[in-house]
Amino acid sequence: MLNLGHAPVLIVVVLLLAAFIIPLLGKRQGVVNAVFLGAGAAAFIMSLSMTMRVLAEGTLHYPVGGWAAPYGIVVLVDVFAAYSSLVLAMVALIISWFAVYGPREVRHNGVYFTLILLLTAAMQGMVMAGDLFNLFVFIEISSLAAIAIIAIKGTKESVEASFRYLVLSALGSGGVLFSIALIFMITGHLNMEYIRTTLIVTAEQYPLNLLTSIGLMVVGFGVKAALFPMHVWLPDAHSNAPTASSALLSGLVVKVYIIALMRIAYLALGLEIFALLPIRHLFLALSTGALMVGSVFAMVQDNAKRLLAFSTVTQVGYIFLGFGLFSPRAIEGGVLHILNHAVMKSLLFLAAGVIIHQTGIKKLSQFNGLGRKMPLTFAAFTVGAMSMVGIPGTAGFISKLYIALGALDADMLVFAVLILVSSLLNAAYYFPIIISAFFGKDSEKEAVEPRLAMLAPILVLALMVFFFGLFPSLMVPLVQQTALLFVR
Amino acid sequence: MNDMILEMLSRILIPATQLFGAYILFHGHLSPGGGFSGGTIIGASFILYSLVYRFTAQKHRLKHETSLWLEVGGVLVYVMAGLVGIVFGRHFLTNQGVFPTGEPGRLWSSGMILLVTLGIGAKVAGTVLKLFQELLEGGAEPDGHH
Structure with missing residues (x-):
């Protein structure tokens, strides 16, 4: 039997291999679907076993090719990487199911699946990378694949949105690359753990290099993670993509860059530097902006997917807020929100996609009465919306509670109030949709529930929202140990 | 349109280019060169071939x-070269101790590096050709393979 100790590389290899085999299969759609979903399932199983192992044995170092650091390439799986990998594999598998059995929005499913597999492989590689250069390679793969799964829809809007994303994302990549070069210049290492030990000595000698490098790094990842005010590309890109792409982009892709940035912060730069520079205050200020501006913009949207895209800007703000507050519970909340938001935003995007597909209606103002015609889909949408607002019992409540408690721990009451206000703003734009869908007057539009295969991923995600809301203790060991990486 | 000068020249140029590309590929582990440069040179020869013969006969066109x-x-x-290491109970992409490393400086040395270089070369040549085909057809999809 295969030794699952190789899981850190095998996850990426299996996904990449499937991505390259699918074009060879041509038009045999059944086989293509099987390979696509099989690779996703295999990645999930390996990620699960890897997480168990990390919990039992601690951080895993996998030297690729058997060459040890600092000369060899090392895949470094700590609890944060294992947790992220598990979230990615789990949510990506469910979205993949939707890409296969959901409404068909792209002409060549084979090409689409290849791109999704490339994207998931790159994201998995990014969260587990142990050195900055491989991290950068995976950033590039995931950026290009993410742009391609928007443009593949082929409409004028999606091509324009993906081009804008390409330009800004390339700027971000350039910033990250330059910053990596500066770090390499003053440390002579690309391996993150070696950078940290070297920086203890050299940081004082080259403060300007380090400062420039960290600034470029924060801006580069900020653009890619759509941190306010660098979010301008996000609403167009996420709302004009095919439904499965929207769910992937909003649910997973923006968060992977936050994970990568935070991993660099504690693995490579060391938390002392993080504490010395005003990065935390920057995060606090910008996430405050995100929480307010994202909600206000979402409120005035009439296009369902655009509203969800602006809501993502807000939710990214929550995660940055958790890291910016920097008390243990706030970090736990931020880390937990990565999972919770991935689940609930995928749920909302998939449900919105199904509603648009079944009715042809994109405008929220015409959703009135549709809830009575498609009860299951709208019930799932309601669950997602409730979780976004943070109703107790749903997943969103737990992470928001943790961040708010973390704000109190850090003696920053104002941010607890901010979370409360932002939740009210969320309610102000999510609840009218639900109320008009269930209690509004009947629309003339005919609407029926989709077939079960299309509905299944949405129902599974809705159950997961409740599951993680009622049993948060399941993820607690991972999340708590992750917080310990930051606050020792 | 038939252009005799072009055709005659390409009969010499294309094999010469490919031979040079193969040299760069096979000596990647001994001298400057390797998968990317060798693959690009071989890919360039495919492009030259398409450019010279594209307008004369359909059968000369390189397929998608x-x-x-x-x-x-x-x-x-x-990837297979990488997995061999795992099969032998070592790490992914392990070279030493899994592949015969031979005598340093000779063509058949360095274990799997040559194998991997050839793989990269094929990939790069294919990509160069693919990019050319896509640009030529302007994103049209003649046979569904896109």
């Missing part, structure tokens, strides 16, 4: 399957 198989085959060779 060609570039597809080159690309996928190259990646498969690389």
Whole structure:
């Protein structure tokens, strides 16, 4: 039997291999679907076993090719990487199911699946990378694949949105690359753990290099993670993509860059530097902006997917807020929100996609009465919306509670109030949709529930929202140990 | 349109280019060069071939399957070479102790590096050809393989 100790590389290899085999299969759609979903399932199983192992044995170092650091390439799986990998594999598998059995929005499913597999492989590689250069390679793969799964829809809007994303994302990549070069210049290492030990000595000698490098790094990842005010590309890109792409982009892709940035912060730069520079205050200020501006913009949207895209800007703000507050519970909340938001935003995007597909209606103002015609889909949408607002019992409540408690721990009451206000703003734009869908007057539009295969991923995600809301203790060991990486 | 000068020249130029590309590929572990440079040179010879013969006979056109198989085959060779290490109970992409390393400085040395270089070469050549085909057809999809 295969030794699952190789899981850190095998996850990426299996996904990449499937991505390259699918074009060879041509038009045999059944086989293509099987390979696509099989690779996703295999990645999930390996990620699960890897997480168990990390919990039992601690951080895993996998030297690729058997060459040890600092000369060899090392895949470094700590609890944060294992947790992220598990979230990615789990949510990506469910979205993949939707890409296969959901409404068909792209002409060549084979090409689409290849791109999704490339994207998931790159994201998995990014969260587990142990050195900055491989991290950068995976950033590039995931950026290009993410742009391609928007443009593949082929409409004028999606091509324009993906081009804008390409330009800004390339700027971000350039910033990250330059910053990596500066770090390499003053440390002579690309391996993150070696950078940290070297920086203890050299940081004082080259403060300007380090400062420039960290600034470029924060801006580069900020653009890619759509941190306010660098979010301008996000609403167009996420709302004009095919439904499965929207769910992937909003649910997973923006968060992977936050994970990568935070991993660099504690693995490579060391938390002392993080504490010395005003990065935390920057995060606090910008996430405050995100929480307010994202909600206000979402409120005035009439296009369902655009509203969800602006809501993502807000939710990214929550995660940055958790890291910016920097008390243990706030970090736990931020880390937990990565999972919770991935689940609930995928749920909302998939449900919105199904509603648009079944009715042809994109405008929220015409959703009135549709809830009575498609009860299951709208019930799932309601669950997602409730979780976004943070109703107790749903997943969103737990992470928001943790961040708010973390704000109190850090003696920053104002941010607890901010979370409360932002939740009210969320309610102000999510609840009218639900109320008009269930209690509004009947629309003339005919609407029926989709077939079960299309509905299944949405129902599974809705159950997961409740599951993680009622049993948060399941993820607690991972999340708590992750917080310990930051606050020792 | 038949252009005799072009055709005669290309009969010499294309094999010469490919031979040079193969040299760069096979000596990647001994001298400057390797998968990327060798693959690009071989890919350039495909482009030259398409440019010279494209307008005369349909049968001379390089098919999309060609570039597809080159690309996928190259990646498969690389990954398989990596998996051999795992099969032998070592790490992914392990070279020493798994592949015969031979005598340093000779062509048949360095274990799997040559194998991997050839894989990269095929992939790069296929990609160069694919990019050319896409630009030539302006994103049109003649046979569904896109």
